[in-house]
Amino acid sequence: MGRTFDATTSGLSWARNALLVTDPNRLISYGRLFTAIFAVVAIYLDPTQPTRYRTEAQDVLSIYLVMAIALVAVPIRRPVDSPVHFAVHALDTAILGWLAFLTNELTSPFFSFLPFTLLAMTVRWGFMGALLGAVMLELVLFAVGIPDILDGESELNVLIIRSVYFLVCAILLGYFGAYRESSRERLARLASWPMDAGVGDQRGWLAELCGHSGAITGCESLILIWREQDEPTGFIAHWRREGLRLLPLDPATFRSVFAETRLDFMDRARASLVSSVEMAGLTHVLDVLGLPRPRPHDYAVRSGFSGLRFRGAMIVIDPDGRPEDALALTEIIAARTGSELEHVELVARRADSARAEERSRLAQDLHDSVLQDLTATSLKLRGLAARQPAAAQDLKAIEELVTEQQRRIRRFVEKQRDVDADLPTDMVEDLRRQADLLEKKWGVSVAFDWHGRATQLPRNLVEEVIALFSEATANAVRHGAATRVALEARRVGSALELGVADNGRGLGRAGGVSPASLRSRAMQLGGSIALDDSSDGLRVTVVIPLEVAA
Numbered sequence: 001m002g003r004t005f006d007a008t009t010s011g012l013s014w015a016r017n018a019l020l021v022t023d024p025n026r027l028i029s030y031g032r033l034f035t036a037i038f039a040v041v042a043i044y045l046d047p048t049q050p051t052r053y054r055t056e057a058q059d060v061l062s063i064y065l066v067m068a069i070a071l072v073a074v075p076i077r078r079p080v081d082s083p084v085h086f087a088v089h090a091l092d093t094a095i096l097g098w099l100a101f102l103t104n105e106l107t108s109p110f111f112s113f114l115p116f117t118l119l120a121m122t123v124r125w126g127f128m129g130a131l132l133g134a135v136m137l138e139l140v141l142f143a144v145g146i147p148d149i150l151d152g153e154s155e156l157n158v159l160i161i162r163s164v165y166f167l168v169c170a171i172l173l174g175y176f177g178a179y180r181e182s183s184r185e186r187l188a189r190l191a192s193w194p195m196d197a198g199v200g201d202q203r204g205w206l207a208e209l210c211g212h213s214g215a216i217t218g219c220e221s222l223i224l225i226w227r228e229q230d231e232p233t234g235f236i237a238h239w240r241r242e243g244l245r246l247l248p249l250d251p252a253t254f255r256s257v258f259a260e261t262r263l264d265f266m267d268r269a270r271a272s273l274v275s276s277v278e279m280a281g282l283t284h285v286l287d288v289l290g291l292p293r294p295r296p297h298d299y300a301v302r303s304g305f306s307g308l309r310f311r312g313a314m315i316v317i318d319p320d321g322r323p324e325d326a327l328a329l330t331e332i333i334a335a336r337t338g339s340e341l342e343h344v345e346l347v348a349r350r351a352d353s354a355r356a357e358e359r360s361r362l363a364q365d366l367h368d369s370v371l372q373d374l375t376a377t378s379l380k381l382r383g384l385a386a387r388q389p390a391a392a393q394d395l396k397a398i399e400e401l402v403t404e405q406q407r408r409i410r411r412f413v414e415k416q417r418d419v420d421a422d423l424p425t426d427m428v429e430d431l432r433r434q435a436d437l438l439e440k441k442w443g444v445s446v447a448f449d450w451h452g453r454a455t456q457l458p459r460n461l462v463e464e465v466i467a468l469f470s471e472a473t474a475n476a477v478r479h480g481a482a483t484r485v486a487l488e489a490r491r492v493g494s495a496l497e498l499g500v501a502d503n504g505r506g507l508g509r510a511g512g513v514s515p516a517s518l519r520s521r522a523m524q525l526g527g528s529i530a531l532d533d534s535s536d537g538l539r540v541t542v543v544i545p546l547e548v549a550a
Contacts, residue, residue, distance in 0.1 A: 480504025
């Protein structure tokens with residue numbers, strides 16, 4: 001029995017593939033020829049009524065047979081959806097309608113051949129072809145049926161039944177045409193997958209990827225969760241048409257949130273529908289993480305993915321089309337997304353390796369040149385202070401500045417070997433020490449004020465903030481002739497707001513310069529910069545999103 005089933009399946013597959021590889025133009029032409037041949041055979045075996053139009057019917061049918069043979073022998077060399085074919089199908093409809101009129105009108109056997117036009121036009125133009133074909137058939141039906149109703153023997157029931165039959169056929173064929181067009185568009189979108197992974201802003205790339213996936217599936221929203229293979233650290237992204245929300249997930253969050261709801265989305269590689277219980281658990285997770293809830297929907301589909309570095313899941317909320325299509329699309333998109341995440345990680349690692357190599361080379365150059373020169377300068381200043389007691393205090397202050405620069409360069413030299421560069425550090429204390437150093441360096445009043453509770457940030461980010469404050473202070477003194485500089489910082493939600501106010505003449509007015517270097521530093525951290533130039537001086541405000549900067 002198994003062999004019989006396999007043989008039947010193989011035969012069906014062969015027949016399906018044979019139809020798929022057949023040229024639609026040739027298929028329609030042979031369909032027209034078979035229609036004409038069997039019509040001739042039927043008329044010969046059983047002549048139609050009324051007998052007074054028998055000769056005319058045979059002549060019209062002969063013309064149609066010649067037309068069918070000619071189109072097989074000399075086919076129209078145009079694409080299957082070319083508008084040129086519309087004239088041929090209009091002629092098909094006219095000839096078959098004329099044959100129906102000559103052979104007993106509404107009860108004519110030739111009405112059975114009229115749907116050929118509807119089928120052929122659907123094959124060529126999909127939904128639009130089915131719509132135009134239905135209009136043409138209804139026009140022919142009423143052109144033939146109205147005189148039949150008015151000749152004294154009313155056949156209104158036949159007219160109604162045939163009209164509804166043609167409409168139902170048009171709706172069903174239109175569905176298949178629309179489905180084919182939708183599948184073609186989705187395949188085209190899948191083929192045009194974003195290829196700039198890892199280039200530029202990765203958050204922007206992820207938003208583009210989710211938006212592209214949303215366009216393919218036609219979903220209302222999309223949730224993407226992924227984590228490290230070895231430890232539960234990762235991200236959750238919630239995409240809606242309004243934008244993307246991306247949150248990091250630490251091990252504690254994974255254990256407390258996902259273990260509590262018992263969601264196993266990432267453990268299922270095959271796509272499946274999300275049950276109401278699972279959707280309730282997912283909604284709870286979104287509430288805990290502060291992400292928006294899914295809007296009311298008909299159903300949701302999820303599919304997992306797994307790679308060398310990451311494993312995760314994609315949940316598509318309320319996709320368009322049939323559930324079985326959404327399952328297949330979600331599985332394909334989830335697998336592609338997992339592959340892209342792996343690719344982004346590989347690109348990032350290679351970029352980090354290249355940067356580390358360049359930084360190591362630069363650090364070696366600094367160690368062998370600038371750092372040695374500063375060491376020599378510090379020793380000479382110390383010796384000069386011993387010989388010149390009157391200037392010893394000023395020389396000591398200069399030596400302290402040189403020594404501090406030595407420390408900063410040494411930290412930079414050793415940074416590429418520092419495994420703790422991303423560990424949190426006390427930002428407030430570091431910035432206060434930097435303010436004291438800037439005051440000694442420039443000989444102006446430099447004050448620092450932190451608003452709010454103390455916070456800890458990665459040391460790399462603190463170093464960037466210190467560099468930004470240093471550049472802003474230097475601009476204020478050198479270009480704005482400021483004598484007082486006020487530095488301030490505060491944590492505002494998920495962003496860090498920095499302020500630098502001075503009493504100088506302003507960087508943006510005549511005599512000043514635009515803070516191009518500050519803008520560059522702010523943009524590298526994913527932040528924004530604003531200038532407030534007044535008669536009291538210049539205030540520079542920089543807002544840095546911590547998620548982007550990290």
